[in-house]
Amino acid sequence: MFDYDSRPVTPGVVLVGSRSSTDAYAIRDFLTRNGKVYDWVDVDGDGADHPAHTPGTRLPLCVLPDGTRLEGATVAQVAAGLGMMAAPRLGEYDLAIVGAGPAGLAAAVYAASEGLRTAVIEAVAPGGQAGTTSLIENYLGFPEGVSGSQLASRAAVQAERFGAEILLARPVDEIVPDGDRYVCRLRDGTAVSSRALLAASGVEWRRLDAPGVERLLGAGVYYGAGPSEALGCRGCQVVIVGGGNSAGQACMRFSRYAARVTLLVRGAALTDSMSQYLIDQIAATPNIEVRLRSRVIGVDGDDGLRTMRIATAGSDAVETLPATALFICIGGIPKTGGSDRLGLVLDGAGYLVTGTDLAPDGTSPPGWPRARQPFPLETNLPGFFAAGDVRSGSVKRCAAATGEGAMSVALVHRHLAETGGE
Ligand SMILES: Cc1cc2nc3c(=O)[nH]c(=O)nc-3n(C[C@H](O)[C@H](O)[C@H](O)COP(=O)(O)OP(=O)(O)OC[C@H]3O[C@@H](n4cnc5c(N)ncnc54)[C@H](O)[C@@H]3O)c2cc1C
Structure with a gap:
């Protein structure tokens, strides 16, 4: 288990860059949130004379534990260099989960432990918003609170122990239907096909509209x-x-x-x-x-x-x-990226609408192809579920997200049973 403030003293990775570099910030954020120990050499501060920072070096420079030097490094290169970019092991999954925040990880634990072939696809690192939180004080079972990083790493280990695959550092750029399957297209070109899909992609920060903010993003x-x-x-x-x-x-x-x-x-x-x-x-x-x-x-x-x-x-x-x-820190907007062209029903603020909210009068949503009504966490597309902060009407809390993630798996089983069994 890792915790941001109790990292061991022997770093495996050295990152050399300018404190005002947005690329260096993205790599620092990625390494920290994935629990990777690294040494940060700030060339604008006391790292100007660091031996790795030779004239002409393209920054940010990332030196990996095996000595590989990545000049002008990107998050994807660092993730690949550290062996964190595994290819999917299967040609098809029962359930693909977009997002490894509390909702996605809870769904992964329940799905994999109940025998479903499960893949979790995460753009950055396990934990989502919760993973960036120093102390969650109101999560059941942790009377002294628990750091978001600990909760995230424990949940990821638990999901993997049951056999779930977690594909890190690759955002889902697009989700396309393929018969009664869904195919997630990842940023690196990988495709992940599944019989059911769970959007657990949470929210991203609302933008502050003030002059200078965009220009200095990542540079203070x-x-x-x-x-x-x-x-x-x-x-x-x-x-x-x-x-x-x-x-x-x-x-x-x-x-x-x-x-x-x-x-x-x-x-x-x-x-x-x-x-x-x-x-x-x-x-x-x-x-x-x-x-x-x-x-x-x-x-x-x-x-x-x-x-x-x-x-x-x-x-x-x-x-x-x-x-x-x-x-x-002014609140979030839902991350439904990747599913934009699927025709999913969104509420006025852009959150995914599910279950009876799709047709409050008891009818079926327009175009709904099944004899039954959508299941509680199901969107207007059969087998496409939503859980956690991205879902319309959800309570924006860790426990609520994990609860919805767990609950979604019971509904996924019912969907799989009506589309050819498990
Ligand atoms: C600073 C902070 C403190 C908080 N403190 C508390 C607290 O004390 N108690 C509490 O109960 N709640 C707290 N919350 C709220 C809680 O963290 C959230 O409600 C919870 O994390 C929601 O979980 P989620 O899984 O739905 O979404 P998220 O945590 O937002 O996770 C979504 C994940 O999906 C990934 N993702 C998004 N789009 C894509 C894509 N296209 N491809 C691949 N991956 C994608 C994201 O990278 C992210 O990892 C806090 C939130 C913040 C930001």
Whole structure:
């Protein structure tokens, strides 16, 4: 099991790059979230004279444990170099699961343990949003809380022990129907065919619309609060935008390393959107300042974030705040990418609609080909299920996601039974 803050001292991988490089950030995030130990050499800091950083080297440079040097490295090259890009073992699966967050991993554990040939396809790393969380305090059975990374790695090991295959570091770009099968087309060209499909692809962060944000993305401005960045923020001025639990947890994590953490919240009170235990922890942490009714007007810096412009409701004044890192935690939008052209029914916010919500009056959804109604977690396409945060009406919690993942497998069995048995 791994935990971000208790990594062994002997790293296997050396990553050399600039702290303002978005490519280097993507690799750091990938390695951290997959529990890979690495040494980060920041050429803008005290790593300028590191022996691996010779003149003319194309950065980011990733030196693998066997000595292989990947210049101008990408996430896919690093994943392949570390042997993390296995090809699917089977020509067809009973169930393909898109996303290895709590919903996808729970489904994988139940499906594989019940004898289904199961593949999980994950764009980045096991754990999803939960995997980036420093401490989940309300997950059943962990009275002291559990780090998201531990929960994710335990679940992945459990799923693999039952025989599920987890295909990492390859997003599903497209899902196409093939008779009564579904075929997932992965970014690297691999195709995965299955008799049933579960979308467990969660949500991605909502974008902050302010000048400078896109330009400085990965160069001091980040969506979410990736654990890989916490240690690098030692002594820094950190700003977190958002009023929900994810923003609150990010504050607590970064306050352990940063000189100062400023939480910018649009609303007039944290109680509207954040759990009381986090509000209490923030109030008791001297290096966190909460600024209510505030919004970001713009972010500035040449090759990395330097300052932010902030406005406060009721005042015309625009204040300039020094900032080394900005973490944007303002909620998510559903990740239904890959299934866009299938004609799935989405709700007004873009989440996948399932079960009786497809036809609340008790009729069948338009074009539905079966005599029965869609099963509870089934979309308007037979055998195409959705679980967790990506599903319309879902409760955005780990336990709810794992519950739906587990429940979906019982429904997959029923679908398989009516399409040729198991
Ligand atoms: C910072 C933070 C703190 C939180 N704290 C708590 C807490 O304390 N308690 C609690 O109960 N909940 C908490 N939550 C919410 C909880 O983490 C989510 O509800 C839960 O992770 C949802 O699980 P999921 O599997 O549905 O989706 P996700 O966790 O979003 O996982 C979806 C996965 O699908 C992958 N994916 C997406 N698209 C593709 C694609 N095209 N191809 C392949 N893979 C894809 C993603 O990379 C991701 O790994 C927190 C969330 C955050 C962000």
